[in-house]
Amino acid sequence: MPKQNYLCIQRSQPGKGGKPSPAQMEEMYAKFSAWKEKFRENIVDMGGKLKGGGKIVTSEGATDGPFVEAKEVIGGYMIVSAESMEQATEVARQSPGVWMPGSSVEIREISTP
Amino acid sequence: MDARVKRRDQRDQHSLTTPKLAEHFFRHEYGRLVATLSRRVGVQYIEAVEDAVQSALMTALENWTIAGLPDNPSAWLFRVAHNHLMGELRQRTARRRILEQNAKEDIGPPENGPEIFLAGEVRDDLLRMLFVCCDEAIPVESQLVLALKTLCGFGIREIALRLFTSEANVYKRLGRALGRLRKHPTLHGDLTGDQYASRLPAVTKILYLLFTEGYLSSHAEMAIRRELCDEAIRLAAILAEHPVGQAPETFALLALMHLHAARIAARRDGSGGLLLLEEQNRELWDRQRIQVGLEWLAKSAQGDSFSRYHAEAGIAAEHCLAPSFQETRWDRVAECYSMLERIAPSAIHKLNRAVAVAEWQGPAAGLGVLEGFEPPTWLAGSYLWAAVLADLHRRCGKTQTAKRYRDVAFESAPTPAVKALLQRRLRTGSPG
Numbered sequence: 381m382p383k384q385n386y387l388c389i390q391r392s393q394p395g396k397g398g399k400p401s402p403a404q405m406e407e408m409y410a411k412f413s414a415w416k417e418k419f420r421e422n423i424v425d426m427g428g429k430l431k432g433g434g435k436i437v438t439s440e441g442a443t444d445g446p447f448v449e450a451k452e453v454i455g456g457y458m459i460v461s462a463e464s465m466e467q468a469t470e471v472a473r474q475s476p477g478v479w480m481p482g483s484s485v486e487i488r489e490i491s492t493p
Numbered sequence: 494m495d496a497r498v499k500r501r502d503q504r505d506q507h508s509l510t511t512p513k514l515a516e517h518f519f520r521h522e523y524g525r526l527v528a529t530l531s532r533r534v535g536v537q538y539i540e541a542v543e544d545a546v547q548s549a550l551m552t553a554l555e556n557w558t559i560a561g562l563p564d565n566p567s568a569w570l571f572r573v574a575h576n577h578l579m580g581e582l583r584q585r586t587a588r589r590r591i592l593e594q595n596a597k598e599d600i601g602p603p604e605n606g607p608e609i610f611l612a613g614e615v616r617d618d619l620l621r622m623l624f625v626c627c628d629e630a631i632p633v634e635s636q637l638v639l640a641l642k643t644l645c646g647f648g649i650r651e652i653a654l655r656l657f658t659s660e661a662n663v664y665k666r667l668g669r670a671l672g673r674l675r676k677h678p679t680l681h682g683d684l685t686g687d688q689y690a691s692r693l694p695a696v697t698k699i700l701y702l703l704f705t706e707g708y709l710s711s712h713a714e715m716a717i718r719r720e721l722c723d724e725a726i727r728l729a730a731i732l733a734e735h736p737v738g739q740a741p742e743t744f745a746l747l748a749l750m751h752l753h754a755a756r757i758a759a760r761r762d763g764s765g766g767l768l769l770l771e772e773q774n775r776e777l778w779d780r781q782r783i784q785v786g787l788e789w790l791a792k793s794a795q796g797d798s799f800s801r802y803h804a805e806a807g808i809a810a811e812h813c814l815a816p817s818f819q820e821t822r823w824d825r826v827a828e829c830y831s832m833l834e835r836i837a838p839s840a841i842h843k844l845n846r847a848v849a850v851a852e853w854q855g856p857a858a859g860l861g862v863l864e865g866f867e868p869p870t871w872l873a874g875s876y877l878w879a880a881v882l883a884d885l886h887r888r889c890g891k892t893q894t895a896k897r898y899r900d901v902a903f904e905s906a907p908t909p910a911v912k913a914l915l916q917r918r919l920r921t922g923s924p925g
Contacts, residue, residue: 399551400551402648403646403648406519409519428559429555
């Protein structure tokens with residue numbers, strides 16, 4: 381079956397979840413590794429974490445943003461390939477992007493002409 | 494193919510495998526970094542140090558999972574934590590201008606990693622931090638929490654779980670310790686040789702406590718109990734390698750830890766129930782570890798001192814060496830208990846001696862040890878006291894007295910596992 385690419389946008393609520401302990405980080409590292417291994421065929425681009433701040437650009441010019449006070453911020457992105465939205469959903473549902481309380485992943489199919 | 498080259502290749506392919514890190518890597522790196530950095534900038538900055546280390550580990554977690562491991566993860570972490578800490582301290586300087594006056598020599602320019610990670614120095618830093626934790630002005634229970642937090646890298650919730658106490662209590666204990674470290678200027682530089690020598694007993698005591706917290710804990714999860722034992726052994730081994738810790742007490746402590754740890758897996762049955770010594774499958778004992786324990790015990794015998802650790806290691810060694818429960822050299826066990834009673838008087842040691850004497854010379858002789866002895870209230874009300882007396886009386890044929898103690902023992906059993914064990918022992922145990 382042909383695969384389509386999906387953009388995954390991770391959002392989190394700043395200040396939620398607290399600081400993980402070193403032992404929890406060990407666990408997260410192990411879980412992350414297992415997830416990456418399991419879905420290695422689906423992960424096209426691991427993407428990365430996005431730094432805070434930035435610019436919003438229009439034809440008029442550029443302004444600072446997004447603001448850190450926002451209730452939800454985009455924290456990272458990745459691109460996965462999958463046979464269907466269901467399969468892409470499964471990759472994201474098991475991903476580190478949804479582990480922290482208050483975080484979510486939005487999945488959008490990248491349309492190909 | 495060379496492992497490193499192979500790893501590089503994998504990284505190039507979108508780094509889709511995340512290489513394995515050593516067991517407890519994050520926790521142990523936490524301990525190392527806190528020890529090293531707080532030696533460099535002064536223990537009074539320990540909270541800033543811990544923040545910097547925490548954030549370096551977080552940065553590592555985020556980067557390594559995506560980009561793969563750097564060539565030297567420890568050096569990478571040190572650099573990130575160090576930069577973070579320097580940034581924070583510089584900001585404080587800007588606000589308060591203390592750093593300039595006080596700490597110019599202490600804080601060198603940010604250095605690049607690997608050369609500072611000579612194994613010897615890291616071990617020295619950990620050891621130094623252990624002695625810093627064992628300040629006599631800090632109550633023992635706060636020392637224990639401080640060591641678990643800074644040296645073993647456990648979080649507050651994890652410490653509370655392991656010590657069977659509340660998170661609020663852990664915070665309180667930790668707060669006391671940190672308050673002391675913040676205030677005391679003698680701790681800012683290196684400890685003196687005298688301080689090392691005078692704190693050694695407190696250091697061995699804290700390691701002993703750490704070990705027994707794990708070994709005696711009734712925590713359901715074996716892994717959690719094992720972890721505390723492993724941490725205690727890890728730190729005690731570092732202590733024994735260094736001149737400041739090379740004393741017969743340290744060697745005896747290591748002996749007793751190994752001789753107990755070798756048998757820990759056999760103490761529970763398949764479903765997590767407690768097993769009596771006589772019920773344990775001795776095949777499950779870790780022979781290699783027993784050998785290590787016996788070597789430390791031999792080493793501890795050089796010199797004149799005989800500590801409680803010597804006595805306890807001696808008892809453990811007798812059990813490890815006995816081919817069966819019946820063939821245990823109970824005379825020697827009883828002798829070790831009476832030495833233990835002399836060095837560290839406690840009613841529990843007398844009770845244990847009575848049990849050993851009963852195996853050696855019969856139940857009547859065992860009861861003889863306890864004759865005329867008034868147990869302290871904490872012991873009289875405990876299942877241990879009642880269970881031993883129930884057992885010895887039953888074996889002497891004094892059924893009525895035995896029954897009375899047995900009822901008390903059942904009632905005061907702290908956990909279902911202990912209760913199950915008592916029911917087995919006191920109903921069906923082999924007669925006299």
